[in-house]
Amino acid sequence: MIWLNVIVSGVLLGGFYALFACGLSLMFGVMKIINLAHGDMAVVAGYTAVFLVPKFHLPEVWSFVVVVPIFALLGYVVQRTLFQKSIDRDPFTTLLVTFGLSVVIENLLLEIYTANAQSINIGSLIAKSWQVNNTIYVSYLSLTVLIVSVVVLAALQLFLSKTSTGRQIRAVSDDREAAQLCGTNYRHIFGIASSLAFATVALAGIAFGMYTSLAPTSGGVNLLFAFETVVIGGIGSLWGTLVGGILLGIAQQFGAHFNEQYTVLAGNLLLLLVLAIRPQGLFGKQVVMS
Amino acid sequence: MSDPAPTSTGSHRLAVANLTIHHGQLRAVDDVSLSVGASEVLAIIGANGAGKSTLLRTIAGLHTPTSGSITYEGEEISGLRTFRRVRRGISLVPEGRRLFPSLTLEENIQVGAQKAAAGPFSIDAVYELFAWMPGRRRQRVGQLSGGEQQAVAIARALVANPTVLMIDEVSLGLAPIVIERIYEFLPTIVAEGIAVLLVEQDVSQALAVATRVHCLLEGKTSLVGSPNELGPGAIESAYFGTTHSPSPEEST
C-alpha cells in the first residue's frame, strides 16, 4: 500500500513537471536552444502573482488569468530581441546569455524581495484533499494541476498538428532553411514558440507556488526538474514529457520514502541512468548525443 | 561575358548583375551576371564546386553576396529576407530536396502553400499534375522514393505560385528514367509563364530542356548561349576549363 502511495504521489507530481518541461522541450525542438533561465521565469511568474496581481483586487488563486497572457507576450518580445541576437551568433552565446540572465534575475529577486520564500494563497477550497483510503491522499490542487497539464499538452499537440502555424513550427523544427524557402518568417515562429514556452512555464510556476513555495533561487531546481523530465521522456515528444514527469515524480517519491534528503538525488540518479542507457529518452525523436 | 539583349517578353523578370559571393575566404561566385524572363528556362551548368548552388541560394536569400545586385521585376531585392522574397514570387527547390521529415506529404505541401499568391497551382491542381500524390498524402515523406520526394519538393515550391522557380540539382541521386519523368512537368510550368532557373549536373539533360545555358567554371561565367548555338566541344571546354578550337561543324 505504501508503494501505491509512492506511485500516486509521483503521478501527481508528474503534472507539475510536465508543465515545467513542455516549454523547455518546445524551445529546444524549435530553436535548438536551452533556456537556462527557464526555471527562473516560473519564479518570476509566481512573484508577479503574489506581489502584483493583488493590486488589481484579484484573488491570488485566479492570478494565472492575468499572468499567463503577460508572460506569453513577454516570451515573444524577449525571443525577438535578446534571444534572437544570441541565436544569430552561435549556440555557445545563447547558453552564456541565458545563464547570465538566470543569475541576474535570481539576484534581482533577492535584492528586491529578500531570500524569503513566497507562496500563493489558494484559498480554502483547493487546499483540501481527497482521502482515497487510509494511506493515500490526493490533494485537489495536485489533481487539478495534473488535469490541467494533460489539457495543456493535448491543446499544444492539437495546435501543432492541425493549424497552419503549428505546421510551420514543426517545419522550422525539422529544417529551418527549407521552412524559410517556403515563405516562413522563422524569427516570428521562434517568437511563437518562446511565447508558448513562457506561458506554460508561468502556469507551472504559479501552480508550484500554490503547491509549495517559491524563493529567488528556486529557478535552478525548477530548471533541473524540467531538464530531467525532458531527457527522461525524450526530446521532441510532448506526451513523452508527461511520462517523463511522472517517472521523475515516482523516482523522487521513491527516494523520499527512504529519506527526505534523497528526494532530489533520486531524480538526478534516474537522469544519469537514462543518459547512460538510453540517451534519447523513452519517446525521443531527436538526439543530443555527439 | 554579358547576356544577350532582353527577350521578347520584355524586361527580365529576375536579373543578377556582377554578383560576387564569398564562402568565408573562398570566392565561390565571381562577377556573374545573368537574367531570366517569363516562360524561359535558364540552365546553369558546371562542375562540382563551380558555385552554382551558392548562386541559387544567394538569389533565394539564404546567403549574402559580397557585391553586385539582384533584381526582381526591376526592383533590387538583395536587402530582403528569404521569406519576403518567397512571398514576392521567388521559390527555390533546394539541393537535396530538404523535405520536412516529420511531416506527411500533404503537410509538406501545405507548408509551401501557407502564404501562396493567387495562381494556377493550388494544392488540388498540383494533385492533378502529380496523380500519384493524393493517394499517398498521409504518408511520412521518409517513406517515399527519391523520385517521389523530388516531385513533392517541386510541388511544395509550386503551390506558392511563384513567378520565378529555381531548381537545384533535380537529378542528383535519381535514375535516368525518373529524371525524365520529373522533367516532363517542366513544359506545364513554363506554359504558365513562370521563369525557370535550373542548376543541373547532367549536361545533356540541361541542353534538352533549356532555352539558354549558362556555364560556370570556378565561380566565373565561362560560356553563355542557347543549346542550338553551342557545340559539344565548346561546352566541354567551358565546363572543364580546357582550351578549345572550334571544329568545322560548330561554326554557325
Added chain:
Amino acid sequence: MSVEDLTPVDQSITVKRNQIPVAYTVGGAVALAAFLTWAPWILPASDVTILMNFFILVIMATMWNLLAGYAGMVSIGQQGFIGLGAYATLYFAIKGMDPFVAIPLAVAVCAVIAFPVTFLLFRLRGGYFAVATWVVADSAMLIIGSIAFFGGGTGHYLPGLTNLSFKVLNHDTYLAAWFVALVVVVATYILLRSRLGLVLSSVRDNEVASRSSGAKVTSTRRTVFIVAAAGCGAAGAVLAISQPFIQLGNEFNLQWAAEMLFASMIGGLGTIEGPILGCVIFFVLQQSLQNYGAWYLIIFGALAVGVAIWQPRGIWGFVRDTLHFELLPVGYRVSGPAVTGETRSATGPRQRLRRSRKTSGLTDESP
C-alpha cells in the same frame, strides 16, 4: 631538374610565436611575481585576503576558460569539483593530515573522479552537456550532504589550522593561493602551446578534418576536462583553508560557476590573459559595491550578457585582435607582405568565436 631550378621560398614571410621580445615579458613577470610573493609582508592583512580570494577566482576562471574557450565545452558544474576539492581536503585533515599538504591530494581525488564522469557527460553536447554538468555537481553536493562524517547540512570545521596564529595562517593561505594560481596559469599556458593546444585549435576549426587527420579529439577533450576538474579541485582546497568552516552551500555554490563564467567572458574567452583581467574587474566591482548586497553580481552578470552579444571576444580578445597585442601568446604570428597585406595571428584558439559575427539581419544567412 636541379636544386637551383627550384623557386626559393619567399624570404619576406616570418613566423614567430612572441610579439614582445621574450626578455621583456619574462622580466616583467619576474618583477610582478616577486611583488606578489612578498605581498603579505608589504600589504595589510585585509588586502592580502582580497588578493588571496582574487587568486582563487583566477584559478577557477582559467580552468573554465580552458574548458569553454579552448575546448568548446560550456560547463556550469565546475562548482562540483570545487566542492569535492574542499571536502577532500576536509577528509584528509580530519584524518590527521596538514590541510596544506592535503591540497595536491585533493587535486588528485578530483582528477580521479572526473575520469569516469567524462564517459557519461561526453554523450551530450551543447546545452544538454552544460545542464548535465550541473546535475553532476548537484548530485555530488547531495551525496556529500548525506554523509554524516562531513557534517551533513550544518557543516564542519577544518581541523589542523588552530595551532597557527591568525597572521601566519593569513600569510600561508595567501601564499598557497598565489602559488597554486601561478602553477595553474603557467601549466595552462604550457598545455596550450603544446601539441594538445594544437589539437584543440584544429578541432575548433573543423572537427571532422581534425579527426580524420589522426588527432585524438575525444581523449584530448577528456584530458582537458580532467585538468579543469583538478584545477577547480585545487581552488576548492585553498578555499576550504581560507574559509575553514566547510559548508555545502558555500563550497558547492552555483555562484562560483557564475563568477568564473562572467569573469572569463568579460575578460576575454580564449585568451590566457582574459580570465585574469575579468577577475580584476570582478574584484573592483565587488569592492566598490560591497555595501549594496548582490548588485555587484547583477551588474557583472548584465555586463557578461552584453559582452556575449556585442563583443564576444571580451576585453582582452578585443585588445589582442584589434591592437595585435599579446602578453601570453599561444598561437603563431605569420607576418609578411604576402599575407593579406597585414600582420595577423595565423592560428589562435576560439577562432569560431572570433570570426563569429552577427549576421546583418537583412538576409537569412545561417551563422
